Amino acid sequence: MAKRYKDMNTEAASVGVDFTRVIQTHQAGVWRYLKAIGCDSSRADDLTQETFLAVLQKPFQDYDRSATAAYLRKVARSLFVSQQRRASRVVVLEELDEVDEAWRRWADKDGGQGLVDALRSCLETLREKARTALELRFRQRCSRADIAAAVGMSQDGAKNLMQRAKQHLRQCIERRMT
Amino acid sequence: MRAGKDRLVEAFLEEVVGGQNPPDLSQRVLEALAKRSGKSLDGNGVTGGATPNYSPSAGSGQAAGGDVLPQVNAGDGGPSGAVSVAARKRRSGASGVLWFSLSAAAAVVMSVAIYIVMSGPAGPVAENPNPAGAQPQPNPPRPPALADNDRATDGSSSDEDADNLNPETIDLDPRGRDPLLPRNNGPDGAQVAEFRPTESSSDADVIAFINSGIAARWRIEKVSASPEASDAEWCRRVYLDLIGRIPTLDELQRFITARGADKRAALVDELLNGEAYTEEYARNWTTIWTNTLIGRSGGTDRNSLVNRQGMQQYLRRSFQRNKPYDRMVYELVSATGVNTPGEQGYNGAVNFILDNLQENAATATAKTARYFLGMQVQCTQCHNHPFNDSKQNQFWELNSFFRQAKALRERSGREIVRVELIDEDFAGESGASPEEAEVFYELRNGLMESAYPVFVDGRRIDPQGWVSSVNRRQRLAHLITTSEFMSRAMVNRLWAHFLGHGFTKPIDDMGPHNPPSHPELLDRLAREFAGGGYDLKRLMRWITLSEPYSLSSKHGRQYKNEEDDPALGTTPLFTHFYLRQMRAEELYESLLVATAAHEARGSFEEQERLKSDWLDQFTIAFGTDEGDEMTTFNGSIPQVLMMMNGALIERAVDANSSGVLQEVAAADRPNSQNINHLYLAALARTPSRPEVTMANQLLAARGGDATSALEDIWWAVLNSNEFILNH
Numbered sequence: 054m055a056k057r058y059k060d061m062n063t064e065a066a067s068v069g070v071d072f073t074r075v076i077q078t079h080q081a082g083v084w085r086y087l088k089a090i091g092c093d094s095s096r097a098d099d100l101t102q103e104t105f106l107a108v109l110q111k112p113f114q115d116y117d118r119s120a121t122a123a124y125l126r127k128v129a130r131s132l133f134v135s136q137q138r139r140a141s142r143v144v145v146l147e148e149l150d151e152v153d154e155a156w157r158r159w160a161d162k163d164g165g166q167g168l169v170d171a172l173r174s175c176l177e178t179l180r181e182k183a184r185t186a187l188e189l190r191f192r193q194r195c196s197r198a199d200i201a202a203a204v205g206m207s208q209d210g211a212k213n214l215m216q217r218a219k220q221h222l223r224q225c226i227e228r229r230m231t
Numbered sequence: 232m233r234a235g236k237d238r239l240v241e242a243f244l245e246e247v248v249g250g251q252n253p254p255d256l257s258q259r260v261l262e263a264l265a266k267r268s269g270k271s272l273d274g275n276g277v278t279g280g281a282t283p284n285y286s287p288s289a290g291s292g293q294a295a296g297g298d299v300l301p302q303v304n305a306g307d308g309g310p311s312g313a314v315s316v317a318a319r320k321r322r323s324g325a326s327g328v329l330w331f332s333l334s335a336a337a338a339v340v341m342s343v344a345i346y347i348v349m350s351g352p353a354g355p356v357a358e359n360p361n362p363a364g365a366q367p368q369p370n371p372p373r374p375p376a377l378a379d380n381d382r383a384t385d386g387s388s389s390d391e392d393a394d395n396l397n398p399e400t401i402d403l404d405p406r407g408r409d410p411l412l413p414r415n416n417g418p419d420g421a422q423v424a425e426f427r428p429t430e431s432s433s434d435a436d437v438i439a440f441i442n443s444g445i446a447a448r449w450r451i452e453k454v455s456a457s458p459e460a461s462d463a464e465w466c467r468r469v470y471l472d473l474i475g476r477i478p479t480l481d482e483l484q485r486f487i488t489a490r491g492a493d494k495r496a497a498l499v500d501e502l503l504n505g506e507a508y509t510e511e512y513a514r515n516w517t518t519i520w521t522n523t524l525i526g527r528s529g530g531t532d533r534n535s536l537v538n539r540q541g542m543q544q545y546l547r548r549s550f551q552r553n554k555p556y557d558r559m560v561y562e563l564v565s566a567t568g569v570n571t572p573g574e575q576g577y578n579g580a581v582n583f584i585l586d587n588l589q590e591n592a593a594t595a596t597a598k599t600a601r602y603f604l605g606m607q608v609q610c611t612q613c614h615n616h617p618f619n620d621s622k623q624n625q626f627w628e629l630n631s632f633f634r635q636a637k638a639l640r641e642r643s644g645r646e647i648v649r650v651e652l653i654d655e656d657f658a659g660e661s662g663a664s665p666e667e668a669e670v671f672y673e674l675r676n677g678l679m680e681s682a683y684p685v686f687v688d689g690r691r692i693d694p695q696g697w698v699s700s701v702n703r704r705q706r707l708a709h710l711i712t713t714s715e716f717m718s719r720a721m722v723n724r725l726w727a728h729f730l731g732h733g734f735t736k737p738i739d740d741m742g743p744h745n746p747p748s749h750p751e752l753l754d755r756l757a758r759e760f761a762g763g764g765y766d767l768k769r770l771m772r773w774i775t776l777s778e779p780y781s782l783s784s785k786h787g788r789q790y791k792n793e794e795d796d797p798a799l800g801t802t803p804l805f806t807h808f809y810l811r812q813m814r815a816e817e818l819y820e821s822l823l824v825a826t827a828a829h830e831a832r833g834s835f836e837e838q839e840r841l842k843s844d845w846l847d848q849f850t851i852a853f854g855t856d857e858g859d860e861m862t863t864f865n866g867s868i869p870q871v872l873m874m875m876n877g878a879l880i881e882r883a884v885d886a887n888s889s890g891v892l893q894e895v896a897a898a899d900r901p902n903s904q905n906i907n908h909l910y911l912a913a914l915a916r917t918p919s920r921p922e923v924t925m926a927n928q929l930l931a932a933r934g935g936d937a938t939s940a941l942e943d944i945w946w947a948v949l950n951s952n953e954f955i956l957n958h
Contacts, residue, residue, distance in 0.1 A: 076260050081253035089242040094251050105260045106267065107678060123661030127671050127679045135677060146590070151235030157662055159239060168239065172247045191249035223233075223240050 075115050076105055079125050082164025086126050089152050090133055100136070104129040122164065126156070159230050168226065175225035183218035186211060426715035428758040434772060437759050441777040444752035445805050455791040457807035460783040462487050464958065465495065467915035469775055471813065471957050472729050473502045475515030476820035480891060480912040499775050503768045513550040514838075516767075518816045519728075520546050523602060524563070525586045527846060536585040536638050536650045538570040540836060545579025556721055556765035557712040560603050564708040570650045581652040584704075585638055591670075592633035596626060603711050604687060605720030605741040614675050621742075627672040627682035628691075632707035634670055635698055654704060657696035668696025686710040716741075718757040722770065723747070726756075729774045731809030732797045748802045779805035784958040810958050815846050818955055825883040825913065825949060826890040845879070874950050884946040886938045892945045896938050902930060905941060913948045 083104055087097040107128055115121050130149060137144045160168045176184060182204050189195040189203055201211035245251045432440075449456060460468070466486045470478040478486070486498055502508050521529070521543050530539030549559050568578025570585055587595035597609035611626040635657045641649040659668035669681040683694035684703055692706045711717050719741060727733030734747035747753045760770050774780055784807055787793045792806035803809070813821065819842055874880060882888050886896045891912045895905045906926050910918045918926065930940040948954060 072261060072264070073257050076257040077255070080256050080260075084253040084256075085242065085246070088245065088251075089239050094245075098254055098256065102256055102260050102263060105256075106263055109260075109264055110267065111678065117663060119663040120661040123663070124671070124679060127660070127673075128677070131673050131677045131679070148234065148238075152238050153235070155235030155239050159236070161662055165243065168243055169247055172240070172243050176247065187244060187248055191244050194249075219237065219240050219244070222244075223236050226240065227236075 070109075070113055070115055072109055075109070075121070078118065079122055079164065080105070081166070082122055082160070083125050083129050085160070085165040086152075086156060087129055087133060089156065090130065090149055092133065100129060100132050103132050107132070119161065122161070126153075159226065167230070171226045171229040172222065175222050175229065178225060179218055179221065183214055183221075186215050187218055190215060425713035426718065426761065427713065428762040430758055431762040431764075432759060434769065434776075437756070437773045438776050440755055441752060441773060441779070444749055444755070445777070445779050448749060448804055449806060452795075452804055454795055454804055454806050456778070457783045457786050457790045457792060459781050460808060461916070462494075463911065463915035464783065465781060466498065468780075468808070468957055469495075469499060469502065471817055471821075473499070473515070473771065473775065474508055474511040475518065475814075475817050476511070476824050477913075477915075479824055480894075480908060483911060483915060495781070496772075496776055499772055503771060509551060513547045515816075515820075516550045517543050517546040519814075520550075522816075524583045524598075529586050530582065531843070533646055536570070536588070536640070536647065537582045538572070538579075538650070539582075540839075541570045541572050541577070541579035542582035543579075543839060544572050545582070548579075550767075553766065553768050556767050557717065557761075558765070560717060561708040561712050564599060564603070564711060565702070565704040567652050567654060570652070571648075574649055576651065578652075581650075584633070584636060585650055585652055588633075588636060588638055592630060592636060595633050595636075596630040599707075599711070600629060600687070601739045603720060604714070604716040605723060605735075605739050606687065606716065607737075607740040608687075613673075623672065623674070624680065624682055625685070625687060627670050627680075628685035629687060629707075630672075631668075631670045631682050631684040631694075632703045634668070635696060635703050654698045654702055656698055657703075659696060665696035667694050669694070686714070687716070688714055715757060715761075718761040718765070719753060721765075721767075722753060722756045722760055725767075725770055726774060729771070729780055730803075730805055731811045732803040732805075736797070748804075780808070782807050784808040784810050808958065810956050813955050813957055816842065817957075819845055819879075821954075822879045822883060822949075824891075826879060826888065827894075874955075880946070880949060883949060884942050886942055892941060896941055902926075902937055902940075905937075906944060909941065909945050909948055913945075913954050914951070 080101055084097050084101045087100050088094070092100060104125055108125060130153075134144050134146075134149070156165075159165075176187075179187070186200050186204050189200045193199075195203070197208050197211055200215075201208045204211060204214065206214060246253070446456075459465075463483060463486075466483055467477055470476060470482070486494065489497075491497070503512065521539070524546075525537055525539070525542055529535070530537035530542065545562075548554075562580045563583045566578050566580035566584060568581050569576040570579070570582050571577060572579065583598075584592075584595055587598050593609075593612055597607075597612070600606040600608045606621075608621055608626050608629065611621045611623050613623070615622045635654040637653050637655050639651040639653060640647050641651075656665050657668045658665045660671045661669065667683070669683060671679045671681055673679055683691070684706070685691040686707070688710075690710055692703070692710075693701050695701055696703075720739065723733045723735060723738050723741065727738045734749055734753045735741050735745050741747070756770070756773070759773075760766075763769055782805075786795065786807040790807070792804070794801060795804040795806040797803040797809065883890055884892060886892050891909070895908045895912075898905065898908075900908075903923065906923065907917045910916060910922070926940070926944055929943055930937060933940040933943070
């Protein structure tokens with residue numbers, strides 16, 4: 054074991070690392086994680102890139118998928134927090150901790166691909182009206198008023214409908230992921 | 232947790248429903264990587280020793296840690312596709328240093344750079360003239376080198392062992408050899424000796440050593456000691472320091488009129504061991520340690536994980552039984568169980584750790600080091616200490632010991648009603664495997680490093696996270712209780728409690744950077760304390776019967792010790808007793824004595840509730856991550872108003888209520904004697920001539936109404952500065 058650790062810490066730690074493979078293996082997970090902690094898509098793109106740059110410019114060994122994924126997420130989180138702080142925005146670390154915990158339970162193994170699949174199938178179990186509301190919200194980017202008009206409800210009703218739908222999805226995913 | 236899942240659902244809905252899929256950034260990243268490094272990868276983005284333009288094996292340290300440090304701190308953190316001017320400047324580090332060396336501002340820049348190097352491997356690269364020296368370790372994180380025989384010598388514990396270690400159920404002697412502990416390897420595998428002194432001198436020898444050690448320093452500094460305090464003064468201070476209140480008039484007079492050369496020793500023994508004072512002794516030290524461990528506001532919030540009653544009950548029982556200090560520390564650090572008295576599995580000791588589990592137990596790490604080791608490591612959570620040898624990795628190595636700890640909450644509605652502290656298998660922050668359970672921490676340049684459990688003296692344990700094999704908190708408790716730091720820290724803390732100043736300032740920041748004022752004395756007391764079985768009462772006895780504790784608080788030119796004034800920043804020489812204000816709790820208890828309310832008390836919980844209500848008016852919690860709080864009990868307006876008009880004072884100065892005043896007023900004595908009694912009761916002295924004159928004037932002004940005059944005098948005495956001072 055001692056030899057193994059010694060080998061791990063050699064100066065030429067990055068030699069032979071296939072950067073392309075590392076990036077392709079983990080980029081989706083990092084990107085999704087950044088979205089989950091509060092980035093929009095373009096910022097998630099930028100920070101994903103920054104994360105890999107920060108890591109790959111140092112001597113690096115890709116020992117196993119899980120350790121590397123966790124490490125990349127930590128770096129991504131640090132970058133996100135640093136950027137928020139520089140922009141004088143409040144960062145609630147407890148909220149990030151909760152996302153981390155949820156990520157460990159649901160998305161740690163495969164960078165969130167299993168969660169995507171579970172969510173897809175759970176969406177099928179939603180009622181038509183709820184699914185329509187979510188599609189208007191997430192695909193069409195409609196306002197709540199537009200969603201309410203489209204599904205024939207009050208704005209509060211539409212809000213409740215979407216909240217219940219998301220709650221249903223969470224519970225459905227929990228069942229499928231455990 | 233639920234909120235975290237909701238955020239995940241929300242984010243993934245944007246992908247699944249909104250069609251915002253993760254992009255393929257590999258080409259973009261590889262191009263940016265090549266651009267930043269100024270070198271190229273092979274066509275497949277693979278590094279290799281044969282690749283001429285990118286050879287980490289030959290220059291990875293320099294390339295990665297030097298001129299192309301990660302851009303986490305670069306510029307404003309914008310996208311790296313376009314490299315900023317600042318980043319380009321950073322890449323030309325060598326020429327930058329040359330340019331700076333030629334500029335008129337070179338000295339300033341170098342000072343900044345030196346500070347950065349001292350404070351950590353991170354920081355803006357352009358300002359670091361020695362990138363190699365500031366190079367972080369390779370990533371991803373790996374455990375420190377571990378000798379094969381570490382595992383071989385590591386005993387394993389069963390669940391039964393773990394259960395048996397419940398401090399409430401067995402008489403565990405933490406000073407005994409811990410079968411669970413692997414070989415105590417320090418850095419480079421060297422054996423680090425445990426601190427197990429065996430010397431145990433007689434009390435008289437230790438007290439004589441204290442006296443000679445303190446006096447030797449007086450001779451060196453050419454100062455003299457103040458005269459000995461009067462019996463009344465000494466009696467008042469020893470009551471305040473040992474049981475947290477002033478003596479009653481009876482107790483004071485009994486001591487003053489007692490005969491015998493050893494009457495002071497007899498009083499100390501009575502207060503420490505006498506049945507009549509067991510409860511008060513335990514109450515006083517419970518208060519002091521509760522305030523230390525969880526603060527005055529700990530456990531008062533509805534959603535707090537701490538049960539204040541549980542913490543107090545544990546401490547009270549410990550002090551009642553005079554539990555050895557090392558065992559107390561062992562229990563506090565390694566406790567598991569339920570925090571609430573009366574619940575199944577209750578163990579009040581858990582409340583210390585429960586109060587500090589937030590932020591990955593960073594607070595538990597800092598407070599454990601501070602209270603039990605006398606080390607302030609909290610700032611090394613984020614960077615190396617700028618003024619001493621503490622490194623950031625040491626903080627997280629210490630923190631690793633707490634990462635198996637988990638709080639299980641039970642709610643009733645929105646209120647937390649019960650919390651259980653357990654240890655569970657820890658798979659490391661990567662979640663990869665409990666075989667090598669690592670903790671990640673962030674360097675100042677934004678990169679992450681890893682840490683595994685290593686004690687502050689270099690002793691390390693097996694890094695695996697299986698509780699059944701390695702219970703990290705139990706190991707930490709063992710390491711603390713077998714280190715000399717614990718003994719020294721406690722001696723210093725208690726010395727400061729009784730003498731007003733410790734051997735170091737602050738008392739919980741010890742180390743080579745902060746040498747003690749009396750090193751030999753501190754060493755000897757620490758060894759004697761440990762060798763004598765960490766007996767707190769014995770340590771208190773040594774200090775209270777020593778010469779420096781017996782000196783008058785008067786000092787000045789006439790005593791040739793006017794320069795010994797630590798309040799002005801000088802090193803304490805203990806040539807006189809240093810004045811200090813009573814703690815809020817001491818004042819409260821002393822006012823109870825003045826109203827005789829201490830004689831008719833309810834249950835401990837009821838007393839504590841009343842005291843807590845009274846103290847609330849002075850306590851301010853800052854809500855910082857270090858749990859800082861303060862009291863306005865420092866001569867502030869609220870304090871003055873309370874002393875002038877508070878309910879306790881009103882009761883004390885009402886001659887119709889029970890209390891000192893009623894006793895004095897009802898006695899058939901001349902007024903002059905009554906005034907003497909009031910002064911003795913409050914200040915442990917008789918009134919001076921001007922004070923007697925004033926009292927007579929007051930009596931005359933009241934038209935001969937002696938009771939009203941006594942009420943006025945009593946009010947004035949209780950509101951004097953002298954009353955609230957321990958002198």
